[in-house]
Amino acid sequence: MQDPGHAVSIEEQIDQWRSYLRRRQAIHSVDVAELEDHLREQLAVLLDAGLATDEAFLVAVKRIGNLDALSREFAREHSDRLWKQLVLVPSDSGGLQTPGPKDAIAAFSLAVAAAVAIKAPLLFGLQLDKDAGFYARNVSLLVLPLLTGYFVWKRRLAAGTVRWLAVVFVAAGIFANLYPFVPQGSTEALTALHLPIALWLAVGIAYAGARWRQVEGRMDFIRFSGELLIYYVLIALGGVVLTGLIATIFRAIGIDVRPFLGSWLVPCGAAGAVVVASWLVEAKQSVVENMAPVLTRLFTPLFAAVLILFLGTLLWTGRGIDIERNVLITFDLLLAMVIALLLYSASARDPRLPPDVFDAVQVVLVVSALLTDAVALSAIAARISGFGFTPNRVAALGENVILLVNLAWSAVLYIRFLRGRGSFTDLERWQTNYLPVYGVWAAIVVIVFPPLFRYL
């Protein structure tokens, strides 16, 4: 046998060759294992024949053939592989890194638990249609703890973190249910809207685990959230088709199943789908192209064009913004949308690359959104005292300020990056560091607003 020094270097060379091969989409890891066995046998033969290790390696690799041609040949035979397939449970042990059946079992059990949880209030006589207020406040509390549980299990979180997360959920339950809300009042609606946002931060802490303190950990959570939304929408579309079909075929035999669908299938399915979609996103990470960044690529230029057109029209016609009740919320949504576009294009960008045209479009988008919002805010500020400070308006104003601060500083960082004075990582860090702000503000709305506005 060769001396150990040689053995190490040849192992390194094989490692390198293997990792080079793994990058080929058409060649799966099972095939790499098969080709590696071939390479090793060839190597052994050549070494026995007296070739030096390096020579033997070169000859053996050359015999396997040009990797481009080989991967083309594999692609021809396995053209399905170019359509990345989601392998949830690997059929042979060749595929490493794919989640095992244990993961699927855990996810499905938790999905069933979420479906049960959503109907559990029935035990206390609470019904979906009759107790809409209760459900609006608590729907995130019924589902998100189970999703958090999935990540606690999957990431094997430390007991300290788990305890802390439990405290958050219990506290959320207390604030959502012990305040004496006026039925159908604004503060109840605000709690219903903001509690999920605050709790989503807790899900993020469970998702990122120990990496929550790092930019990458939070960025992964952002990517996860975007993909989850897309998966959830797709699953919901499938659900609509399914329920429609069930209702129709049963009507054909004279049975009306709509009450069952409305009070059982749809809510349970919607709750379980949250966990299932999360599991799918986890399982497919590297399998499917991430959709959220693709959508941002499409929509960033469109949004930028619309905003510039809007600002231009505003200037040209000299019209003032028609201040009516919900105008602030409209502009909040606009800013949130722009931040989402910024976040998801950042999530897919290699921070080491120099600025390109798309970055310029991004800056145009951010700056025009800032200008639009400034116009709106100045129009509102002049008249806000006349409107009075209702809980809705204060919440909307607070959100506007939070989003505006984020965007303004993002614009500064982005322009610095474009001019070569800063790195893209600064922008990423700013965005990821800002995440807790949304959660904290949402928590403030849930905890402080109801007593502040006398539960109206």
Add this chain to the structure above:
Amino acid sequence: MLLGPLELSSLTQRDGEIMGINKDLIAASSTPLVLAILAEGDSYGYAILRRVRELSGGRMEWTDGMLYPVLHRLERLGHVEARWKVVESGRRRKYYRITRSGRAQLAEERRQWQAVDATLRGIWGALSLGVTAGHPLPAAACPWGA
């Protein structure tokens, strides 16, 4: 294991200095050849290639890696079945075995190749001159090759 003369000679042949066989012919004959070798007994990639080299006297040179897509195609078609085994060295190796449909396919291929061979023999006989060992017919020039 010793490096036989076949292995050494194929090292030099690799770059096409010495005559080889047209790529299309290699591709066309790969299915019957692989099936026939597997009909001799279960085997794996490297050993199949060694057998091809042995049988052809080193004249049929395959790029080693290209065997695997062929095996995978046969597997997909159900002509062979594959299974991982751990060999003495502790490595995992993928063994292939011919199936019943593979044997049927082999018989069919054999029939077709024999027909082609018989046809060619006929015309070789009729020509009976011109094609000698010293002047191999350049494969690319075959008008019926296309």
